[in-house]
Amino acid sequence: xxxxxxxxxxxxxxxxxxxxxxxxxxxxxxxxxxxxxxxxxxxxxxxxxxxxxxxxxxxxxxxxxxxxxxxxxxxxxxxxxxxxxxxxxxxxxxxxxxxxxxxxxxxxxxxxxxxxxxxxxxxxxxxxxxxxxxxxxxxxxxxxxxxxxxxxxxxxxxxxxxxxxxxxxxxxxxxxxxxxxxxxxxxxxxxxxxxxxxxxxxxxxxxxxxxxxxxxxxxxxxxxxxxxxxxxxxxxxxxxxxxxx
Amino acid sequence: xxxxxxxxxxxxxxxxxxxxxxxxxxxxxxxxxxxxxxxxxxxxxxxxxxxxxxxxxxxxxxxxxxxxxxxxxxxxxxxxxxxxxxxxxxxxxxxxxxxxxxxxxxxxxxxxxxxxxxxxxxxxxxxxxxxxxxxxxxxxxxxxxxxxxxxxxxxxxxxxxxxxxxxxxxxxxxxxxxxxxxxxxxxxxxxxxxxxxxxxxxxxxxxxxxxxxxxxxxxxxxxxxxxxxxxxxxxxxxxxxxxxxxxxxxxxxxxxxxxxxxxxxxxxxxxxxxxxxxxxxxxxxxxxxxxxxxxxxxxxxxxxxxxxxxxxxxxxxxxxxxxxxxxxxxxxxxxxxxxxxxxxxxxxxxxxxxxxxxxxxxxxxxxxxxxxxxxxxxxxxxxxxxxxxxxxxxxxxxxxxxxxxxxxxxxxxxxxxxxxxxxxxxxxxxxxxxxxxxxxxxxxxxxxxxxxxxxxxxxxxxxxxxxxxxxxxxxxxxxxxxxxxxxxxxxxxxxx
Numbered sequence: 001x002x003x004x005x006x007x008x009x010x011x012x013x014x015x016x017x018x019x020x021x022x023x024x025x026x027x028x029x030x031x032x033x034x035x036x037x038x039x040x041x042x043x044x045x046x047x048x049x050x051x052x053x054x055x056x057x058x059x060x061x062x063x064x065x066x067x068x069x070x071x072x073x074x075x076x077x078x079x080x081x082x083x084x085x086x087x088x089x090x091x092x093x094x095x096x097x098x099x100x101x102x103x104x105x106x107x108x109x110x111x112x113x114x115x116x117x118x119x120x121x122x123x124x125x126x127x128x129x130x131x132x133x134x135x136x137x138x139x140x141x142x143x144x145x146x147x148x149x150x151x152x153x154x155x156x157x158x159x160x161x162x163x164x165x166x167x168x169x170x171x172x173x174x175x176x177x178x179x180x181x182x183x184x185x186x187x188x189x190x191x192x193x194x195x196x197x198x199x200x201x202x203x204x205x206x207x208x209x210x211x212x213x214x215x216x217x218x219x220x221x222x223x224x225x226x227x228x229x230x231x232x233x234x235x236x237x238x239x240x241x242x243x244x245x
Numbered sequence: 246x247x248x249x250x251x252x253x254x255x256x257x258x259x260x261x262x263x264x265x266x267x268x269x270x271x272x273x274x275x276x277x278x279x280x281x282x283x284x285x286x287x288x289x290x291x292x293x294x295x296x297x298x299x300x301x302x303x304x305x306x307x308x309x310x311x312x313x314x315x316x317x318x319x320x321x322x323x324x325x326x327x328x329x330x331x332x333x334x335x336x337x338x339x340x341x342x343x344x345x346x347x348x349x350x351x352x353x354x355x356x357x358x359x360x361x362x363x364x365x366x367x368x369x370x371x372x373x374x375x376x377x378x379x380x381x382x383x384x385x386x387x388x389x390x391x392x393x394x395x396x397x398x399x400x401x402x403x404x405x406x407x408x409x410x411x412x413x414x415x416x417x418x419x420x421x422x423x424x425x426x427x428x429x430x431x432x433x434x435x436x437x438x439x440x441x442x443x444x445x446x447x448x449x450x451x452x453x454x455x456x457x458x459x460x461x462x463x464x465x466x467x468x469x470x471x472x473x474x475x476x477x478x479x480x481x482x483x484x485x486x487x488x489x490x491x492x493x494x495x496x497x498x499x500x501x502x503x504x505x506x507x508x509x510x511x512x513x514x515x516x517x518x519x520x521x522x523x524x525x526x527x528x529x530x531x532x533x534x535x536x537x538x539x540x541x542x543x544x545x546x547x548x549x550x551x552x553x554x555x556x557x558x559x560x561x562x563x564x565x566x567x568x569x570x571x572x573x574x575x576x577x578x579x580x581x582x583x584x585x586x587x588x589x590x591x592x593x594x595x596x597x598x599x600x601x602x603x604x605x606x607x608x609x610x611x612x613x614x615x616x617x618x619x620x621x622x623x624x625x626x627x628x629x630x631x632x633x634x635x636x637x638x639x640x641x642x643x644x645x646x647x648x649x650x651x652x653x654x655x656x657x658x659x660x661x662x663x664x665x666x667x668x669x670x671x672x673x674x675x676x677x678x679x680x681x682x683x684x685x686x687x688x689x690x691x692x693x694x695x696x697x698x699x700x701x702x703x704x705x706x707x708x709x710x711x712x713x714x715x716x717x718x719x720x721x722x723x724x725x726x727x728x729x730x731x732x733x734x735x736x737x738x739x740x741x
Contacts, residue, residue, distance in 0.1 A: 026317070035310040036527065038563045039403065041395045042620055043628035043656065058399070068324040068397035076322065076399075126323060131263050133323035135338045136347065138369035140360070141321050206359045211400055214318030219311045220401035225623055227563045228580045231570050236308055240531065 005172070005184045008194060012176055015201040022205025023213060030217040036234035044225035051224050058221060075122030079148075082116030085109050086155070093170045094177065110159065117152045120145055144207070147196060154193035164190040249674040251716050252334055252681045254688050260327040263338040268331075268678075273386050273671050276421035283430040284529055287419035294418040295373050299356055301417045302410075306357070311406045316353050318400045319343060325394040325404075330659045331387050334678035339384045342394035342404040348380050349411050378420070385411040386422060387675055389667055390523065390556075391616035391660035408665070409525025416524055424669035425520045432533055437482035437516035443470070446512055449485050453495055463737040465502045467494070467510070470544070474509035476501070477541050479517045479561075479582070480552025481704035489707055489726045493553050496728025499735045500589050503598055508550075514540035517557035518704065522564075523666030530560065534568040547576040550583045553726055555615035555703030556664060558584060562622040584624050586702065589731060590634045593641050599736040605643035608698040610730070611690050612636055612648065613683065613710075614658035615703035629655075635702055635727055642734040647694040653686035661701075663709030676709060677716045684717045691719075700727045 045051045057063040062080075065073045089109030092098045124145045127137050158164050164187045175182035184191075203209070216222065233241075278288025291297055306313045325342040327333070332340040339345060347369070354361030354370035361370030371377060390405035415421065431440045441449070450467040457465045468474065478501075484494040501508045514537045521530030541549055549572070551561045561582045566572065572581040580587075592598050612635060624630040632655045640646050653659055662679030690696040701707055701724060710724035 030310060030314055033307060033310040033313045036308065037567060039311060039406070039621070041392060041401055041403065041656075042623055042631070044623075046623075046626075046628060062399055064397055064401065065322070065324055065399040068328070068399075072322050072324055123322075130323065132260075132326040132338065132341060133321070135263055136321045136323065136326065136341065136343050138321070139366070140364075140368045143367070203360075208318070208320045211318040211320050214314045215400045217310060217314045218318070218401040219314075220395050220403050225628065227566055228582075231566050233567055234308075237527065237531075237567070240528070244535075 001181060002183060002186070004186055004191070005181065008172075008184050008191070009176055009181050011195070011198045015198040019201040019204055026205055026210060027213050030213065034234035034236065035219040035223070036237050038223055038225070038227040038232050039219050040223040040225050041220040042225060044223065046225050048224055051222055055216070055222060058215065071122070071126065075119045075126070077119070078115045079119030079123065082112040082114075082119060083148075085112035086116055086152075093166070093173050096170075096174060113152060113156055113159075117149065117156070120149045120152065124149070140207070144209075147200060151193060151196045151200065154189050154196070157189050158187075158193065162187065162189050247674070247677065247716065249677070252678055254681075254685050254717060258333070258682060258685055261333065261336040263341075264336040265338055268335045268337040268340060268387060268675065269380075269383060271387060271672065271675050272383050273667070273669055274423040275382075276423040276426040280423060280426040280430050281416070281419065281421050283433050284416070284421075284426055284524075284526070286416045286421055286426070290419045294378075297418050298373055298414050301414045302353060303357065305410050305413065306353070309406070309410070311403065312410050315346070315400075315402045315406060316350050319346060319350065319402055322399065324397050324399060325402075328394050328397050329388075329404075330391075330393070330662060330682045331389075331675065331679045334662070334681035335387075335675070337387075339380070340387055342398075342402075345384055345388055346402070346404055346407045348377070348384055349407050352377060378415075381411050381415060382420060385415070386667065386672070389616070389660045389662070389664035389679070391664055392620040393616065393657070393660065396620060396656050405665070409522070411525075412523070412666075413525035416526065421524070422666065424671070425523050425666040429520050429524070429529055429533065432516055432520075432536070436513055436536065437485075438518055438520070439482040439486055441482060441485060441515065443512040446485060446510070446515060450510070453491065453498070457495055457498065461737055463502075465495075465498050465737070467498045468508065469510050470512055471507075471509035472544050474507045474544060474546055476506060476508040476548045476550050477514070477537075477544055477546040478508050478510055478550050478552060478585070479514055479537055479540075479557075480510070480585075481517045481554040481557060482515055483704040483708060484552055485515075487708070487711075488722065489711070489724060489729055490704060492729035492732055493726030494728075496726065496730075496732030496735070497552060497585055499732055499737060500585075500592065500598065500728070503735065503737065504588075504592055509544060509546070511540035511544060513543065517551050517554045517561065519557060519560040520666060522556060522560050530564065531568045534560065534565055537565070538569040538572075541572075542574065548579045548583065549575065549581055550585055550588055552585050553702035553704065553728060555617045555705060557704075559617040559621040584634075585728065586634045586638060587624050589728070590625070590638050593638065600642050600731070600734040601736050602642060602644045602734055604733045605730050606645070608643065608725070608730075609645040609647070609694060609696045610639060610643055610725075611646070611687065611694075611696045611699050612639055612654075612727075613661065613699050613701040613706060614654050615701060615706050616658060616660040616664055618702065619656055619658045635700075639700055639727055639730060642730040647690050647696055649686040649690050653682065659683045659686070661703070661706040661709040662713065664703075664705050668705050668709055677713050680709070680713045680717070684713075684719075687719070688717075698723045698725050700725050700730060702727050
């Protein structure tokens, strides 16, 4: 077992643990924190199923962003749904036999990688060129784009420039899943790609990537507009009522 | 007429380039001990203010899911950066919603997140220094809590929630805002924002009854503290005091008269507005709200109806049931509370009012959607009723009505520039500049449709416009109440 294999094996165990535990604790925090007042941004749905539809439009079409700014919307949508397809395509490295639908999307996943990269470059261009967005960008905002672009770029390189032994890659990850380690191919581009992915997993729960779980808990989007029909009372607010007439 | 530059009204709205620090000098007067103490806040800056502030921030992120989620979720995409009327009017980048939030967020990060604790420079995290506190005081009093940014944010982040939290933290360390806190103290002592005691109210209402009788020959009552009335009307105290507000109040009275429904005002709850929301204080907002419950119980009414008031309607519609409910002692046939617009609209639908539209033929009207009615409440059973009902009431009362451009009305409406506790003379520059987007939209319909008057259903909007319209070359009396139009058009004594 090579030193690199041990390093990367441990790295992915640690990264996965941090991602899962970090996200779980954040989701637990959001779920446990009460929303004491009804604050949906109106007009808002008046039924629970209406809210499900609103959240669906928000997640799938980025409805609010579409209303706001068509450039951010198109770049953001290309990036997110490009990445979604690319991630789905990567399931072939973890499943054996490969699921049929994962097989079917393989060709689309290739275009998606380009769409994802183009979206990232568009967002980055805005961050640099639009004075308002430049003003609100911290160093971390640029580095986040750099990280994602580097992951996409190294991934594309392995498809078009320097191939790696993807059968061995799959064996390495299957080995991690079943705790019987297999050697990792020692190609520099692959090692960079995987190292950056592990980094992304580690910083996910401590960065602005928390918008992913956050959007599900946003009271302005997920609340039903029915305050007159149903009394809404947080536990800490109910405490205040104990001495009331 | 002003010691600052009044923005120029352009043909088409333009998003300005940023100019740092243009509004850093804008600060409302700081509250004094006598206004802090009745609200339960220290009278001056406490010694260990940083620690107290951090503790309060931790408490608030544990009590409000909105705050916890919003502080973590922003990705700095920039979607909100051109949405705030104060940014559009001042070009100050700290008036971009995300930058305003970041004033709070960067302290939260430094103190409460891994990245901010160990890599502060990387993520732009800072401690709560005196400079940062100065920025907080300045820029969290340049947000009218209008929620326009929250419409456009992909995660629904509402800067109002952050502004409220920041103001609550500042109150907690003894740095309150005089305007809001003085007013809340007045409500506790006297019952309304203007400090009108019961005898003054009775006198005013009697005067209005005489005015209506002189004008129409019909005796229309404006009852005060009448036990056993069917309806308790809670309206902003501005309605007792100044044009065009009082014209609206006379409109409500005439509508009740025609409907033949007994009603009363209350001197105990003689204020619809609830400034507790502006300072983000649940406890104070609750205390103000409970006065309405007490009045309803004391007078033995069956229904509660709110007058024309924007932020008040948010607190009434969205929060009153939470803060002062349950209202199981009222008639369950009606929503609690109702808006006067819902009441009048229903009567018009049932053909129970006779309205002579030609009485308003001297005006060509447009309608200003008040921010908190538009984006934080509803009227009627359907989403968006808050846009439909007032327009239908206006159209039933006049012959000439034109809407302002689509991207300035309904959920995209611009704040008047004076909401959220900023309607004070010490913030005049901010108020004038913040009105710019609405003034541009108004100019558009003035030029294309010959609009002469703008109707609104919010006491703050009406006061703010009466003050700032002249800065832009409009007449101060071109702002009218919606029930003023109803009052002009209504034919008394026609229906049984």
